[in-house]
Amino acid sequence: MSTLTLPEPALSAELPSSDSLYEFLDGKYVELPPMSTQASIVASRLVRELGIFAKVERLGEVASETLFGLTPRSRRMRRPDIAFVSYKRWPKNQPLPTTDPWPVVPEMIVEVVSPSDLAEGTHAKVKEYFVAGVQLVWLVYPQLAWVVAYESAQRMRGFTLADELDAEPILPGFRLPLQEIFDQPPTPPGNGEPDAEPEAGA
Numbered sequence: 001m002s003t004l005t006l007p008e009p010a011l012s013a014e015l016p017s018s019d020s021l022y023e024f025l026d027g028k029y030v031e032l033p034p035m036s037t038q039a040s041i042v043a044s045r046l047v048r049e050l051g052i053f054a055k056v057e058r059l060g061e062v063a064s065e066t067l068f069g070l071t072p073r074s075r076r077m078r079r080p081d082i083a084f085v086s087y088k089r090w091p092k093n094q095p096l097p098t099t100d101p102w103p104v105v106p107e108m109i110v111e112v113v114s115p116s117d118l119a120e121g122t123h124a125k126v127k128e129y130f131v132a133g134v135q136l137v138w139l140v141y142p143q144l145a146w147v148v149a150y151e152s153a154q155r156m157r158g159f160t161l162a163d164e165l166d167a168e169p170i171l172p173g174f175r176l177p178l179q180e181i182f183d184q185p186p187t188p189p190g191n192g193e194p195d196a197e198p199e200a201g202a
Helices: 037-056 119-132
Strands: 010-012 022-025 028-031 060-064 076-078 082-086 108-112 136-141 146-150 156-159 164-167 171-177
Touching: 037 060, 037 082, 037 108, 037 136, 037 171, 076 119, 108 119, 119 136, 136 164, 146 164
Parallel strands: 108 136
Antiparallel strands: 010 028, 022 028, 022 076, 060 082, 082 108, 136 146, 146 156, 164 171
């Protein structure tokens, strides 16, 4: 049986190049791997839907791939795929920072899981987010058409393709049928290649 070997995250004491995405963890820069095409499209759809709702309801800002300082003196800076920051935590009339990181803890974070993401590292992030003061975390699995909404590190709810996703209590009233972001069936087990078409006359 063949095994899939994933690359170790690149650690460096030097700031990565300006065209790469990175996080900062206890004195080391960690370069982030690129998202899969599927994960990137799903993330874009979620940013659009969340952003429109937050703007119309005048609740706060929705940010994509923004670096946040989650701990005192920014010893740990994370770059979630999507984050919501309310006007309670960052007032609307307060200027946004022009440099990284944004020194605020979002109320809500969304991580869109790519095939290269390791389960242990993903769930470690969830725990870290709640310790920092995040109140809601979505883990979105595009290949499974599945969302797990963490209300704490111990409490979670699962949403499948037939469900309507909500963001209570952070975005009261937000509803999104998952079919709108997962507009294709889940990838079947195996290599995901479509079955061969039957021969004529079969």
